[in-house]
Amino acid sequence: xxxxxxEVVSNKQVIFxxxxxxxxxxxxxxxxxxxxxxxxxEGSNTVLVKNLYLSCDPYMRIVxxxxxxxxxxxxxxxxSPITGFGVAKVVDSGHPEFKKGDLVWGTTGWEExxxxxxxxxxxxxxxxxxxxxxxTGILGMPGMTAWAGFYEICSPKKGEYVYVSAASGAVGQLVxxxxxxxxxxxxxxxxxxxxxxxxxxxxxxxxxxxYKEEQDLNAALKRHFPExxxxxxxxxxxxxxxxxxxxxxxxxxxxxxGMISQYNLNQxxxxxxxxxxxxxxIRLEGLAVFSYFSQYSKFLDVVLPFIRxxxxxxxxxxxxxxxxxxxxxxxxxxxxxxxxxxxxxAKE
Amino acid sequence: xxxxxxEVVSNKQVIFxxxxxxxxxxxxxxxxxxxxxxxxxEGSNTVLVKNLYLSCDPYMRIVxxxxxxxxxxxxxxxxSPITGFGVAKVVDSGHPEFKKGDLVWGTTGWEExxxxxxxxxxxxxxxxxxxxxxxTGILGMPGMTAWAGFYEICSPKKGEYVYVSAASGAVGQLVxxxxxxxxxxxxxxxxxxxxxxxxxxxxxxxxxxxYKEEQDLNAALKRHFPExxxxxxxxxxxxxxxxxxxxxxxxxxxxxxGMISQYNLNQxxxxxxxxxxxxxxIRLEGLAVFSYFSQYSKFLDVVLPFIRxxxxxxxxxxxxxxxxxxxxxxxxxxxxxxxxxxxxxAKE
Numbered sequence: 001x002x003x004x005x006x007e008v009v010s011n012k013q014v015i016f017x018x019x020x021x022x023x024x025x026x027x028x029x030x031x032x033x034x035x036x037x038x039x040x041x042e043g044s045n046t047v048l049v050k051n052l053y054l055s056c057d058p059y060m061r062i063v064x065x066x067x068x069x070x071x072x073x074x075x076x077x078x079x080s081p082i083t084g085f086g087v088a089k090v091v092d093s094g095h096p097e098f099k100k101g102d103l104v105w106g107t108t109g110w111e112e113x114x115x116x117x118x119x120x121x122x123x124x125x126x127x128x129x130x131x132x133x134x135x136t137g138i139l140g141m142p143g144m145t146a147w148a149g150f151y152e153i154c155s156p157k158k159g160e161y162v163y164v165s166a167a168s169g170a171v172g173q174l175v176x177x178x179x180x181x182x183x184x185x186x187x188x189x190x191x192x193x194x195x196x197x198x199x200x201x202x203x204x205x206x207x208x209x210x211y212k213e214e215q216d217l218n219a220a221l222k223r224h225f226p227e228x229x230x231x232x233x234x235x236x237x238x239x240x241x242x243x244x245x246x247x248x249x250x251x252x253x254x255x256x257x258g259m260i261s262q263y264n265l266n267q268x269x270x271x272x273x274x275x276x277x278x279x280x281x282i283r284l285e286g287l288a289v290f291s292y293f294s295q296y297s298k299f300l301d302v303v304l305p306f307i308r309x310x311x312x313x314x315x316x317x318x319x320x321x322x323x324x325x326x327x328x329x330x331x332x333x334x335x336x337x338x339x340x341x342x343x344x345x346a347k348e
Numbered sequence: 349x350x351x352x353x354x355e356v357v358s359n360k361q362v363i364f365x366x367x368x369x370x371x372x373x374x375x376x377x378x379x380x381x382x383x384x385x386x387x388x389x390e391g392s393n394t395v396l397v398k399n400l401y402l403s404c405d406p407y408m409r410i411v412x413x414x415x416x417x418x419x420x421x422x423x424x425x426x427x428s429p430i431t432g433f434g435v436a437k438v439v440d441s442g443h444p445e446f447k448k449g450d451l452v453w454g455t456t457g458w459e460e461x462x463x464x465x466x467x468x469x470x471x472x473x474x475x476x477x478x479x480x481x482x483x484t485g486i487l488g489m490p491g492m493t494a495w496a497g498f499y500e501i502c503s504p505k506k507g508e509y510v511y512v513s514a515a516s517g518a519v520g521q522l523v524x525x526x527x528x529x530x531x532x533x534x535x536x537x538x539x540x541x542x543x544x545x546x547x548x549x550x551x552x553x554x555x556x557x558x559y560k561e562e563q564d565l566n567a568a569l570k571r572h573f574p575e576x577x578x579x580x581x582x583x584x585x586x587x588x589x590x591x592x593x594x595x596x597x598x599x600x601x602x603x604x605x606g607m608i609s610q611y612n613l614n615q616x617x618x619x620x621x622x623x624x625x626x627x628x629x630i631r632l633e634g635l636a637v638f639s640y641f642s643q644y645s646k647f648l649d650v651v652l653p654f655i656r657x658x659x660x661x662x663x664x665x666x667x668x669x670x671x672x673x674x675x676x677x678x679x680x681x682x683x684x685x686x687x688x689x690x691x692x693x694a695k696e
Binding site for chain 2: 062067070071072073228237241249250251256257258259262263267268269270271272273274275276277278279280281282283284285286287288291
């Protein structure tokens with residue numbers, strides 16, 4: 001294939017070894033170095049990007065499993081770099097909407113350079129007065145998830161009782177702050193003392209508890225929500241969801257955003273209390289953020305001012321270097337990260 | 349208390365013995381005979397009705413259990429007549445909206461005569477060219493359930509794949525017919541050969557299967573829905589719901605109308621596949637028909653013409669006599685009834 005340029009450089013990559021069962025291990029991924037031409041093929045409308053920040057997200061565990069093709073997710077390909085959301089800079093472009101030097105976010109590979117086959121899925125970054133890494137989080141997929149899940153699926157009203165699990169994570173910390181801005185009463189749960197402190201003192205939750213210290217989740221929820229829960233933003237599923245169902249109020253809403261407690265189990269836990277959806281006319285709705293991507297500019301109009309006016313804070317956990325990326329990703333599933341887990345591949 | 353009339357008559361009643369665990373038995377109910385004055389107290393705005401038809405509905409098992417008060421249902425009171433939906437005739441009225449001889453449907457007692465404390469919850473029956481008993485079914489609570497659940501919760505579209513469980517029951521038979529009228533592909537399941545015949549030959553379902561003859565519900569659903577399910581109208585819950593989740597299509601909708609497979613279990617079965625709500629952006633919504641009662645006249649405008657033009661048929665299973673009412677109600681939970689189970693207390 002003819003190329004417009006000549007420069008070929010090395011390309012460090014994080015490769016997916018094979019489909020995973022149980023908890024993912026660092027050894028399910030391995031590093032390799034290939035080469036990449038910095039110029040794209042003549043006549044191609046692809047875009048070559050240099051990856052800057054990569055996003056570690058819980059859904060990535062889902063696609064480590066071999067999935068049937070009747071759903072919205074596609075499994076990783078064994079022997080290829082894993083993919084995820086990231087922030088990148090355009091190195092060369094055959095696509096009319098992108099030019100060298102553009103900053104973008106969207107789906108990319110876990111490697112230094114990625115040839116984007118469908119550049120139309122990328123979002124151009126126009127606002128750089130905020131940290132670029134925010135486009136892996138508050139201004140990217142997790143931000144859209146929190147926004148669509150809370151405002152669209154949960155139909156919140158001022159004064160309602162809101163519960164958020166995995167509340168210090170990339171999505172949870174935003175949901176809690178959105179809920180406070182709306183005038184809701186918000187309680188979050190997380191898995192360490194440090195995270196509980198963050199929830200109460202940094203993100204402004206009304207209250208928070210460490211689920212690992214609770215023998216009885218139902219009792220913990222009754223203690224924090226004597227009046228019951230109007231909105232549950234579920235990031236964990238399983239036993240917590242089961243306990244929440246007992247404590248929902250009539251016409252409550254549950255955004256099923258993630259079920260991180262279940263992804264690593266070969267047989268997911270059973271949820272026994274679904275009858276309460278009938279007893280209390282509850283709506284539980286799965287959230288696939290892709291469906292809301294067309295509303296990205298509307299989302300930015302809401303969230304950018306929140307950041308600039310410091311109405312919302314955002315906590316990231318930055319890991320430097322692609323060689324540390326497997327540990328960063330695997331760490332998500334033991335809750336090692338505090339705040340949004342990001343891998344810094346390069347700063348520019 | 350002063351009464352306007354003098355006539356006192358005997359009143360056969362079906363009394364709730366005590367809260368039930370496991371399958372209800374006939375002995376959980378007992379018959380007794382008390383007396384009732386046929387005239388209501390001076391100054392009262394209650395209404396005395398003579399009960400004609402009583403409705404046996406699966407939800408009645410829910411309220412045989414002692415429930416917490418944070419839900420939409422209220423438990424039966426041990427030592428008192430059970431209550432449910434029925435068709436009745438007004439004998440005496442202190443309420444301005446009702447007069448002697450009016451036909452009504454709504455919540456009443458399982459007894460010959462009931463003093464209705466909240467007459468404003470009754471619906472007046474204006475159309476008597478259809479069987480009166482239909483107001484316990486297609487033109488009453490189950491009809492509203494099918495209508496609201498299908499049209500409001502399931503947001504159906506022509507050509508969609510619809511699955512209905514307990515499909516020959518009071519609600520299921522209507523949902524299937526509504527779905528056919530909308531141009532959907534409809535499969536139902538039930539628990540006997542006779543019911544499967546009804547589904548296919550009387551109600552016009554595209555196909556039907558006997559769930560008791562299936563070793564593997566997932567395989568049965570894959571056979572009947574190779575393209576997957578857009579809409580599941582759930583009357584049974586439990587293992588069937590779990591298998592359905594594996595077979596839902598992207599952006600599918602589940603109306604959680606009933607979970608009759610679970611009501612008699614001390615520990616409900618676990619539903620393991622809720623992660624599919626996320627994988628496929630599924631909405632599961634509990635249906636409490638009470639919330640739609642204000643739309644009753646709109647409902648009648650749709651359903652009465654369907655009956656009169658014979659676009660919909662309705663199958664009832666009539667049991668004669670209050671003394672046979674406990675067996676009729678208990679029979680629901682072993683699927684003994686074929687079609688809507690009604691108890692005929694009196695014909696006029």
